[in-house]
Amino acid sequence: MPRKAARLIGVSLLGVAGILIVVTAAGLGFRAYRQHLAAETLAIRSPKGVQEGGFVDIGGIKQWIQIRGEDRDNPVLLFVHGGPGGSSWPMSSGWRPWEKHFTIVQWDQRGTGRTYGAAGDTLAPTMTLERMTQDGVELAEHLRTHLHKDRIVLVGHSWGSFLGIHMVKQRPDLFSAYVGTGQVVGRTTFEKAFELTIARLQRLAASANNREALAELAPVASQPTLTPENRLIADRWSNALGLPPAGGFQLAGPIPPLFMPDVSLLDLYNWRKGVAFSAKYLTGRNGPMFQSDMASMGFRSSIPMFFIEGDADGVTPGEPAEQYFKEITAPHKEFVWVRGGDHFIPFDRPDEFLAELMARVMPFAGN
Structure with missing residues (x-):
């Protein structure tokens, strides 16, 4: 590599590092400022506090x-x-x-x-x-x-x-x-949560007209026991159908x-x-x-x-x-x-x- 090109790459890398340092310092400074405001907001000032x-x-x-x-x-x-x-x-x-x-x-x-x-x-x-x-x-x-x-x-x-x-x-x-x-x-508690998850997945599959999902979820819904096999089916269709987090x-x-x-x-x-x-x-x-x-x-x-x-x-x-x-x-x-x-x-x-x-x-x- 020619000496000039190497020098340009070095200068560029130093420039990127400098930008990262400035951005990081600015971010930490902003965080410190927000923490100071939060401390003022949350401070307990009452005499018996x-x-x-x-x-x-x-x-x-x-x-x-x-x-x-x-x-x-x-x-x-x-x-x-x-x-x-x-x-x-x-x-x-x-x-x-x-x-x-x-x-x-x-x-x-x-x-x-x-x-x-x-x-x-x-x-x-x-x-x-x-x-x-x-x-x-x-x-x-x-x-x-x-x-x-x-x-x-x-x-x-x-x-x-x-x-x-x-x-x-x-x-x-x-x-x-x-x-x-x-x-x-x-x-x-968790069996009930699993039952609700399967019902939510069925609704998502129906709205997407996903027949494969509906067919695989149907036997689980009829007996929503929290077994490893049923959990795998729920996990698979949670990912495929984009099930939002519950709660x-x-x-x-x-x-x-x-x-x-x-x-x-x-x-x-x-x-x-x-x-x-x-x-x-x-x-x-x-x-x-x-x-x-x-x-x-x-x-x-x-x-x-x-x-x-x-x-x-x-x-x-x-x-x-x-x-x-x-x-x-x-x-x-x-x-x-x-x-x-x-x-x-x-x-x-x-x-x-x-x-x-x-x-x-x-x-x-x-x-």
Whole structure:
């Protein structure tokens, strides 16, 4: 290659590298600016407020929690996130109004977010329902001491609703009320979700006049058992027919996770890694949600029970939860259908969810 041509290529590459550096710096600067604005928007300024985050010793490891609220005298609400591995604090900016009425605690569970980032894959042998239930109990005990409360409200979402039921069953004395949303009750939840998926695929195939799809889906629809073979058929036609995700998947509040204050790029990386890591041990046909059944734990509860379910939830359909709920005996219980609500009501309808908490749960929350 002639020396002149090589020089031109070198100059061009340096120019491209320079542009990339400038663009990256500008992007990081814009992100820092947006995070600063978000911090101002979300800041707790009340004299009796609490705004803290850090690691606490739970279950023999460091686990991350965030605590926010405008008045330490308010009831404490522990939000047990879903996923599993789906840390909720990076997408909870819509909960700012909740903090006027509750002290909100968010917890990166074992294998999740910052907790995963601190320990990594060494957690693998401990990723069990039993260990994580005990983690939740230890956290509740810590919060009771740290925030000077006798009992706290537990809100469980999706996987967190499954874990949350186990927590309140094990130590009801720690909790003033239980609230489930996207409630998982075991295998029947996912069998119902699969039945709805097949029905959606049939509608798509019919609208596309896809006779091959209709022929292959018909025997599955007649007996929608969640077998590996039927799952393969559903996956095949989900891809071929372009089935949209069930439930909406609205995973961001008014402030996107990328611009949330104190959320680093490493946090976002560990968030994604934690979801994949936790899924290996807690989901699928061999995971506890599929293998366990809430009915086997009995239906008696010594604390008030509330289920808030979206009637358009295709991820954890509410019908199995409603059937389970009917069997529950408790000092007080209420089942609430949110019309048009999907799987992520606390995130995409935070004001509506808060209204239900205030009207139904607050009278039992104590302080």
